[in-house]
Amino acid sequence: DTPYKSEYRMSLVLGTAFPWGKGGEIWANLVKERTKGRINIKLYPGVSLIQGDQTREFSALRQGVIDMAVGSTINWSPQVRQLNLFSLPFLMPDYAAMDALTQGDVGRQLFATLDKAGVVPLAWGENGYRELSNSKRAVRTPTDLKGMKIRVVGSPLFLDTFTALGANPTQMSWADAQPAFASGAVDGQENPLSIFTAAKLHNVAQKNITLWGYVADPLIFVVNKEIWASWTPADQAIVRQAAMDAGKQEIAIARKGLVEPGQPLLKEIAALGVTVTQLTPAEREAFVKATRPVYEKWKKAIGVDLVTTAEQAIAARKQ
Amino acid sequence: MIATLLFVVFVLMMLAGVPIGASLGLAGAAAIALANADSQWFGLLAVPQNFYAGLGKYPLLAIPMFVLVGSIFDRSGVALRLVNFATAIVGRGPGMLPVVVIGVAMFMGGISGSGPATAAAVGGVMIAAMTRAGYVPAFSASVVGAAASIDILIPPSIAFIVYSVLVPGVSVPAIFAAGMLPGLLVGLALMVPAVWLSRKHSMGLHEALLPRPPFWASLREASWGLMAPVVILGGMRAGWFTPTEAAVVAVFYGLFVGMVIYRTIRVRDLFVILRESGELSAIILLVVALAGIFAYSLSTLGIIDPVTEAIVNSGLGEYGVLALLMLLLVAVGMFLDGISIFLIFVPLLLPIANHFHWDPVWFGVLLTMMVALGQFTPPIAVNLMVSCRIAGVRMEQTVPWVMWLLVALLSVLVLVIAFPQVALWLPTRLGY
Amino acid sequence: MPLPNEPTPLPVEVLDPNAPEEKTLVPLKIEDWLTVTVMALLALITFSNVLVRYFTNESFAWTEEFSVFLMIVLALVAGSASVARNRQIRIEFFSDSGSPTRQRALARFGALMVAVLFTLIAVLSVRTVYDDFRYGETSPGIGVPQWWYTIWLPVLSVAIALRALGLFIRRGRQP
């Protein structure tokens, strides 16, 4: 039997100032406490175990360069194309839809896929709905987006979506992006509101937010296969339960200020001098229509069966 | 235990003359294998992953492009025309040529990204002229070597690009802006001992006999060179270009000036320019990539936290620790180049900086100033090596002159420590 | 390599036109032409991106991924030439002084270490390429198979290791 390591390496994209990092921290603490210190976990935010390259995190995890991680479906989609599901534009209209996917059949199927791809998936968390911000104008229609230079994350699906909306998407690292917003080289970006506030994007000219909820990226709590096999069944059960508990708490933190009556987080953001635009159902429909060809194209790439299962689960969700 | 091995193997290999990149990679790989003896492939799959991820970063692309800009402008004849123009402004007289050297080096610093190349370009034009005007060659070599060190402070700067890639949250434009004012101040500070020493030792007495270039004619000639930093820095500021794009625009501008206006660069020179700058960039990039392996083993061995704790709890206090770091870096700077210093020490020093809540941009400027200092501190000083070779003097001969120039740089360093705003005002003002 | 007691070479940042070029079994022209081509491509791609954006308010999002790939190729290909020319950044203080025998021994040791390291990287990165291939990984920007990019890491690492081995042999032959 392989002996336990004195310390396990957990990779995270964001630190404990964000819900994402908090989720990792809670998981690590619960594991340490419940295994009575048999399993110690050290956090490596900023994907520092592979020099900050988010898109290689999954490969590194599979190869044992990283022992465990809380990772985003977007960052892992180059390795697991099915994870692009959550980036299909306007697939999930609300939190209930997201829960219907992650906590239902789709979630189980994806976990089976991840298992085949070489890791042990344990629980779901959440980064959040990605909302659009920009320095130019309040965006209510796809026409408002025309010609706007928008920074997106590294995935071809995002490039397709923004190109379809008439915007000019550009991929750049987060470090490059912030001065680009300040100088006006890039007009806008899309990220969960928790990141907008924690990164103080209103200070770099991002004065308009449109709440369009076009995609959301769930987080996944995973462990490397060899590491998993090296633990006793009792400890495996503890780590799994801890991941599920941490995931629940993390989702609550990620939704804080957005699910309470009156959505207090929106008031906080508006108080920073940011114009917060909420779309009417008709306005939102215009964006849905404009991105429909992208949706259809990527539905095939992701797998028609999986997407159809997802669509049915969403249609049947409890409101 | 493994950590000790990591450092012992690394230091011994470096001292034995093994390339720094290879020393970093091998020491890192050895430490990874020992620490992960039970894992698949001894955990060594971290080696290619970190090598590839350490290289595959878009901001690093600015390095080959700025190296290319420097290589083109060094051959374009811009330095000579800037010298004429600067001489037309300050006039002829004892101590004026050193002022011209420093001013031109500052200006070239606004185009090129590393010191030694500027030392070669400015030294090649100026050292012989200074000797004819009655300056001691060792003094001329000292002034050129020190002046070229400003290059890594005034943007663009390859050292700053590497720092920003290493430190999340520090963007290239922000640290570029932060280096501007300290760089200008170092230039002004160097002029003081340069003029004072010239007068004290009655050097440059023949200078007044030389003709003064006509102002307008030399301005017209130099204007193409004067525009280059405007293109690079202005274009970035206005949001037209990313740093990499600014470098590339400057490449084509420099080629236009060199090939069409001054006709100093011929078509067949392009091969040499591209080959040489490509090779130099690769030399730098390989060290960056291999340092990724070292950084991985450093962070996973769990030595950074105890070292940080020992230092911050040593009772030295904030300024005591800072003084200690300065001594350490100046000592290391005698043997290592700036980029290697960053790659080895930034992962170790950043937690200390975070503990004291030092601004990472300010800290980067401080580190770079110490590296600049090391570039003209004998016995090993890359810029001084170049200028001494052009002047035909031994490095030991420069010591009595270099001392005073060191004092000048140190005084600006103290100023930046006492008033962080000297570095931070401009980036804050520009909204970075 | 400088012969014993010759002045130390210039820093790598400065081209020394007087430095004689050593003869190698496989001509360095291969790496040199690739280096020139890749550098020119990098400059042209980035410049055309600026022009296209200026005139059409559009940009090619795919160029970033391709440029980063070209930069990695540059680092490895031009790095291979720099290994053959022995132009790596290193501390010359101790290795370039002392008896000719010592200098030669240290030079050979350095070359051997480079060869060992890049052989290791070549072997290990084969596994990375194999994983990229069998799991069907795609690139994050354009979405092409990732192994199209990573396959060059083992190939060019072998080239660097061979260049280091060549340097090791040449240093052994010197009187």
Ligand code: NA
């Ligand atoms: Na510079």
Ligand code: NA
């Ligand atoms: Na030095």
